[in-house]
Amino acid sequence: MKLASRVSLIKPSPTLVITAKAAALRAEGRDIVDFGAGEPDFYTPEHIKAAAIQAVESNFTRYTAVGGIDELKDAIIRKLQKDNHLSYRRSEIVVSCGAKHTLFNLAQVLFEEGDEVVIPGPYWVSYPDLVLYTGAQPVIVNTREQDGFKLTPEGLERAITERTRALIINSPSNPTGSAYTREELAALAEVVLRHSMMIISDDIYEKILFDGLDFWNIAAVAPALKDRTIVVNGVSKAYAMTGWRIGYAAGPEAVIAAMGKIQSQSTSNPASISQKAAVEALTGDQQVISEMVKEFQRRRDYIVSVLNSFNGVSCLKPQGAFYVFPNVSTLYGLSCGDRKINDSGAMAEYLLEEAEVAVVPGAAFGDDRYIRISYATSMELIEKGLERIGNALMRLK
Known part of the structure; x- marks a missing residue:
């Protein structure tokens, strides 16, 4: 065959x-x-499971809007404002079937043959393949253990060409656990601002930080990059909800709308019950x-x-x-x-x-x-x- x-x-x-x-x-x-x-x-915490049970018992089991229910979008908007100091509208949010699905849709929307995507290495295993599937080429920039496995401004500058379409940042990182400080992101932002490229900020491990370290997103550090940044996150890691399959993206309206279009022809909406559980995860007890x-x-x-x-x-x-x-x-x-x-x-x-x-x-x-x-x-x-x-x-x- x-x-x-x-x-x-x-x-x-x-x-x-x-x-x-x-x-x-x-x-x-x-x-x-x-x-x-x-x-x-x-x-998964009991109050989140209870919200899902309530969704079932109230027959919230039909199709929803492709990109997620308004209640969940509003919860995401409040979370991004409170935790990350980033403001979005509903039209700038899309909910998908896990953060991996979000990243897949995003790659389909942004990349095509001839494009290059900068990926710091070591990297999450799926990044290069998601790029290759679109016909674009991943450009791996190897980081050093003595630099904390973090991309340096010099390394980023050397990797950028006229074909560079985007940079992927994953902080904290899978597999190294390294996390960028505000100052390190500001230094990378200075390089990005000199070029015409997007940033994909994969923040899925945002809540899992140690030793009192604060989380920073590059769009919050450098507001001039907000219109060129797509924030990707979800509830899988922070709330022990891997099987519920809820991820989301926040970014420019045109990009989000295009992701919704791709999703409408593949999975349609994420599970209605999982969406209700995610609302409770984001708005309920964070202890x-x-x-x-x-x-x-x-x-x-x-x-x-x-x-x-x-x-x-x-x-x-x-x-x-x-x-x-x-x-x-x-x-x-x-x-x-x-x-x-x-x-x-x-x-x-x-x-x-x-x-x-x-x-x-x-x-x-x-x-x-x-x-x-x-x-x-x-x-x-x-x-x-x-x-x-x-x-x-x-x-x-």
């Missing part, structure tokens, strides 16, 4: 592949510790976030400390999200029996098969020297998984 050529431009999400493989091994009876999943292990972040920070401190105690491993302390990105490249070239570790893929396979711990190869994020470990799981499993990793690494000779 002949498939459309555009399918060959993209690959399955590596993180989902790892999660599926771990689940398959678990189904075979193996005791797999899964550090691959990028979703909170907490349950649940503080409690979750406090626990994530406790896990982060523990996992970074233990990883840095392993011979041959170094791990930068992340500022947000719920991932660590340890450098394991000094172990490349070592072996355990017939199994030789030459790259991050071989390391991830070794840890899964020999230690029964699932991690994601750093190559999937654009840097083969690292592996990604999610600590969105219980402390009990973190302790068990790290012990297994440590024992497996000691067997390498």
Whole structure:
């Protein structure tokens, strides 16, 4: 059977592949510790679930407006004003089936063949593929661990050409957990202002910041860029609502309208019940976030400390999200029996098969020297998984 050529431009999400493989091994009876999943292990808060139940009981189960109900748009508008000091109208908001869906629609609207999109690396696995699917080209700017895995103004300037259409900023970052300060964003904004390009600000981990660090969005830091910035966010990470599939974008009316047009011919509206739950998430009790972040920070401190105690491993302390990105490249070239570790893929396979711990190869994020470990799981499993990793690494000779 002949498939459309555009399918060959993209690959399955590596993180989902790892999660599926771990689940398959678990189904075979193996005791797999899964550090691959990028979703909170907490349950959706009760008041949010209650809002969804109320939506069902009141028969709010029909189609809604394609781009989301006004009640949810208004909740998003209030959230962006209160948290981010950004003002929008309903016509500048679109709600989609998760932030990934939002980003897909946005790429379809903005990019085409001949365009270039600047993506700092390490990057979330889907960014390059979302760009490639449109016929545009991702331009990866590799960042350095000594710079906190953050894009510098000099690095951005070197990457920009006459074909540059946009820059993608993800802060806090998946996979590194790095987060930009107000001053760092201001420096990047100075570069962007000298060029004709858009900014996609992926703020999905906005609420998961540690050590009292404040979140900043580049459009708030540099108001002159607001008309060239599309803010992408959702309720998945902050409210433990990954399965509810609600993401949203805020930006120029023409871009938002075009995204709505794309959505009208693909999914139509996000689930009506999920939209009601999202309203409650954004307007209800926010204390649940503080409690979750406090626990994530406790896990982060523990996992970074233990990883840095392993011979041959170094791990930068992340500022947000719920991932660590340890450098394991000094172990490349070592072996355990017939199994030789030459790259991050071989390391991830070794840890899964020999230690029964699932991690994601750093190559999937654009840097083969690292592996990604999610600590969105219980402390009990973190302790068990790290012990297994440590024992497996000691067997390498």
